Amino acid sequence: MIAPARSIAFEILLYVTDTDTNAHSDELLRDPQVNALSAQDRALATTLVMGTLRWQLQLDAHIRPLLARPDTKLSPAAETALRLGAFQLLHLDRIPPHAAIGESVELTRRAGEHFATGLVNAVLRKLAKAPKPTAVPSSLAGEFAHPAWLAERWARNYGEPAARAICAFDQQPAPVTIRLAHPEAEASLAAAGIELAPGDFLSAARRVLSGDVARTKAFRDGWIRIQDEGSQLVAELAGQGSRILDACAAPGGKTAILVERNPEAHLTAADINRRRLDSMRRNLSACGDRVRFAVQDAAAMTLEPEYDLILCDVPCSGTGTIARNPEIRFRLAAGDLARHSQRQRRILAAALTGLAPGGRLVYSTCSLEPEENEQVVDAVLAAHPSYERIPISAELAALAVSGRIHAEGAAALAAHALRDGCLRTIPGILNCDGFFAAILTRS
Numbered sequence: 001m002i003a004p005a006r007s008i009a010f011e012i013l014l015y016v017t018d019t020d021t022n023a024h025s026d027e028l029l030r031d032p033q034v035n036a037l038s039a040q041d042r043a044l045a046t047t048l049v050m051g052t053l054r055w056q057l058q059l060d061a062h063i064r065p066l067l068a069r070p071d072t073k074l075s076p077a078a079e080t081a082l083r084l085g086a087f088q089l090l091h092l093d094r095i096p097p098h099a100a101i102g103e104s105v106e107l108t109r110r111a112g113e114h115f116a117t118g119l120v121n122a123v124l125r126k127l128a129k130a131p132k133p134t135a136v137p138s139s140l141a142g143e144f145a146h147p148a149w150l151a152e153r154w155a156r157n158y159g160e161p162a163a164r165a166i167c168a169f170d171q172q173p174a175p176v177t178i179r180l181a182h183p184e185a186e187a188s189l190a191a192a193g194i195e196l197a198p199g200d201f202l203s204a205a206r207r208v209l210s211g212d213v214a215r216t217k218a219f220r221d222g223w224i225r226i227q228d229e230g231s232q233l234v235a236e237l238a239g240q241g242s243r244i245l246d247a248c249a250a251p252g253g254k255t256a257i258l259v260e261r262n263p264e265a266h267l268t269a270a271d272i273n274r275r276r277l278d279s280m281r282r283n284l285s286a287c288g289d290r291v292r293f294a295v296q297d298a299a300a301m302t303l304e305p306e307y308d309l310i311l312c313d314v315p316c317s318g319t320g321t322i323a324r325n326p327e328i329r330f331r332l333a334a335g336d337l338a339r340h341s342q343r344q345r346r347i348l349a350a351a352l353t354g355l356a357p358g359g360r361l362v363y364s365t366c367s368l369e370p371e372e373n374e375q376v377v378d379a380v381l382a383a384h385p386s387y388e389r390i391p392i393s394a395e396l397a398a399l400a401v402s403g404r405i406h407a408e409g410a411a412a413l414a415a416h417a418l419r420d421g422c423l424r425t426i427p428g429i430l431n432c433d434g435f436f437a438a439i440l441t442r443s
């Protein structure tokens with residue numbers, strides 16, 4: 001009998017590593033099948049999935065030399081069972097080796113790969129007997145199981161200490177942060193045994209120190225939302241307007257803050273993906289008809305200059321969220337950045353046409369790559385001289401004066417999150433995902 005946590009972890013890993021799917025591990029770990037597990041099993045399934053993906057490059061480097069022919073092409077099931085077993089042997093002291101090995105063999109058998117069970121058994125036994133590696137790999141990429149091209153470009157763009165901080169942050173469970181959306185939320189969570197700490201920057205954010213907020217009444221009733229603090233900050237920076245367009249809105253974390261901050265406004269939430277927009281519509285159903293939902297390709301929008309606030313939280317490589325989505329490091333190739341950048345330029349240029357004179361547009365990504373960030377903004381502004389950038393420092397100062405950013409947060413952001421007039425949160429330097437934001441206006 002295979003432990004339910006290992007069985008589900010194996011299925012998720014197999015699904016995520018199948019190159020034909022774009023499924024994200026964190027979404028799959030919110031599946032009803034996983035929610036039905038006991039709290040302990042769910043925690044183990046999460047550790048197994050995230051840990052195996054985070055350390056996959058290192059695990060492969062240990063597994064491959066133990067194969068009779070290190071370049072052998074393994075079936076996805078055998079490779080996944082080996083990685084899952086190796087992760088437990090190398091990283092989880094509390095799992096007995098016989099359980100890690102035996103269940104990987106059983107998972108291989110159950111996947112119909114009877115002929116591969118001997119190989120999985122032999123390789124994992126050899127790995128269990130070998131002394132635990134103690135030497136630290138010489139490169140940053142090797143030490144933190146990242147592709148070399150990514151770690152090297154972060155070192156080039158942000159310096160070696162920041163690149164090390166990003167890589168180290170990616171290898172740890174991402175912080176769980178919530179947004180308080182009801183005056184009684186904190187008391188309700190405390191009564192449910194959830195331990196909270198203040199957010200690092202925002203007065204309405206709280207860091208979850210212990211407890212499963214997703215299983216509380218406050219969460220079910222919509223009194224809190226789970227949202228990274230960098231993501232909350234971008235929506236706070238967008239600020240206030242009366243006619244608002246959120247051009248790439250789903251799953252709606254930032255839209256919810258725009259709704260909360262602009263009780264009188266008319267808001268259009270658009271996204272190219274109908275399924276994601278429908279799920280967002282259900283989540284925001286309490287907003288009634290204040291939010292209009294539109295399935296729309298933001299790159300092909302033709303707009304009247306009627307919006308005084310536009311949020312363009314564009315699709316991107318997501319390299320600022322690898323702690324949450326560890327598989328991004330395998331799916332992304334250096335050549336993909338040019339494709340992302342082209343699409344981002346088209347979306348930003350189209351969105352600018354909807355901006356009323358004096359209005360504000362926030363362009364944001366969760367990417368650490370300049371090609372998707374400042375280079376997009378610079379290229380679009382060069383081609384559209386009637387728009388200009390507003391320095392973020394003034395906006396952060398205004399949020400601090402209004403109390404939306406607390407004093408320690410203002411100091412941390414001023415010291416670590418400003419770069420060339422834009423917001424640039426670096427994971428590991430700040431305790432949140434890596435977000436970029438620039439504010440543009442029509443002059």
Ligand SMILES: C[S@@+](CC[C@H](N)C(=O)[O-])C[C@H]1O[C@@H](n2cnc3c(N)ncnc32)[C@H](O)[C@@H]1O
Pocket residue numbers: 231247248249250251252253254255270271272273276296297298299313314315316347
């Ligand atoms: C980074 S996510 C947005 C996250 C969202 N703003 C939030 O805070 O929850 C990018 C979104 O852009 C959508 N998207 C991708 N290409 C698009 C396009 N051409 N036009 C509009 N939306 C697009 C994706 O479906 C995805 O939902």
